[in-house]
Amino acid sequence: MSESIISTVDIVLLIIKDDRLCVTLSKRDKEPYANQEALPGGYIHAQDDRDCLDAAVRILQQKTGLLPPYLEQLKTFAGAARDPRGWSISVVYFALVDADLILSATNPGLTIWPVDALRRLPFDHNEIIAAAVDRIRNKSQYSSLPCYLAGETFSLPRLQKIYEACLGETLNKVSFRRKMDELGVLEAVSGQTESAGAHRPAQLYRLKSEFKNQLKLLVRGL
Amino acid sequence: MSESIISTVDIVLLIIKDDRLCVTLSKRDKEPYANQEALPGGYIHAQDDRDCLDAAVRILQQKTGLLPPYLEQLKTFAGAARDPRGWSISVVYFALVDADLILSATNPGLTIWPVDALRRLPFDHNEIIAAAVDRIRNKSQYSSLPCYLAGETFSLPRLQKIYEACLGETLNKVSFRRKMDELGVLEAVSGQTESAGAHRPAQLYRLKSEFKNQLKLLVRGL
DNA sequence: CAAGTTAGTTACATAATGCAACTAACAAAA
DNA sequence: TTTTGTTAGTTGCATTATGTAACTAACTTG
The missing domain is CATH 1.10.10.10 (Winged helix-like DNA-binding domain superfamily/Winged helix DNA-binding domain)
Known part of the structure; x- marks a missing residue:
């Protein structure tokens, strides 16, 4: 059944920097991929979080100190192959925020990267970011x-x-x-x-x- | 962490009947809500399913015998309150199929209901169906x-x-x-x-x- | 073969869009 | 103080997209 499934939330935090759409990455403090840049994320806490949005807000607060004006569920990425720890579910949210709030704050371990010039990231995070860009591109149209x-x-x-x-x-x-x-x-x-x-x-x-x-x-x- | 989280996939199978958008429900064979009509769904099998889409296809096959021409991830519904068994994640897919494939087949336990005249359903399935209708309404536009x-x-x-x-x-x-x-x-x-x-x-x-x-x-x- | 009904097209008025050229308001240089 | 350069913001117009009404086409039934 589902005893062994890892349940996490990841967040694509997008900003505009130098007139370009950029994503905010944070340095992972734990294995796997410790010390590498990746999407901010974390486990769902069944005890503390009432639902996924709750978890997303909590994680975003922990990793960036922000409560962004826009936070929407993007898509869920799941499967056996995407995380070395085993079968995992990541419910991904995307957040939009004024760049100044990130650039001015002292957020250690946060880095900003243009979405169209990203290096290879851990897990399926490149694919996730691509999905977020697709979504924002679509919604910006109307x-x-x-x-x-x-x-x-x-x-x-x-x-x-x-x-x-x-x-x-x-x-x-x-x-x-x-x-x-x-x-x-x-x-x-x-x-x-x-x-x-x-x-x-x-x-x-x-x-x-x-x-x-x-x-x-x-x-x-x- | 995530040991106690229930991981499932539910499917909103939509068809047109009498020129109306309808959803296909199946009678639940287990608790909770045994014998009640609800969205076809099931546990993710970490052993058998490579990813969520895999699970969705398997569940749809089991419950309806169909492989629909269109199957897309809709949204994930999760939280502590939506399932009496505890904190649960449901990754919901929506499927579109020609009504004849369902109406002609002998699918015991499947019933068809217009989406705009549904009774109160178990779990948060009314909310899920409403989200599916929103999505199809939006996408049909373009x-x-x-x-x-x-x-x-x-x-x-x-x-x-x-x-x-x-x-x-x-x-x-x-x-x-x-x-x-x-x-x-x-x-x-x-x-x-x-x-x-x-x-x-x-x-x-x-x-x-x-x-x-x-x-x-x-x-x-x- | 006339009547009724839906399929499919045409012609035209109206609305939305894109472009070019305009005016407006500022700072800095002359 | 005037000129120049640059971006902000507007206007007018050509082009394209859309909605409507009225048409013709093709069938069945009486």
């Missing part, structure tokens, strides 16, 4: 998902760069702004602008409070 | 997914009914046919028509062989 990768306030050109990093393609400026208007999740921060050089400063926006914990979907994609 | 619910050959009006059942809304005939043309997964069965009454018979189509095992996606939805 939702406010990438907004969770921006900070509290941001300009539309900045948000467009984030969408482009998620989608892996450049977008038309006019169409993008029309779609953001249609989405209706943003509100201008009155008077606030971002001056980033010798040119016209950009209006700053933030997520309307009612959308801080809820995705908004477009009827017809970007 | 993919060839509902084709797996049709048989070998089918007319376009029939396929439109299937799409409508999946989406829960009626579609425009001209637009639907344009989109199916754009999808490009169908080929006319030359000379074959379906005569279903005192009116013009409909051209029959089938999935092109290269799409029997691969979803095709629309760039811009139905």
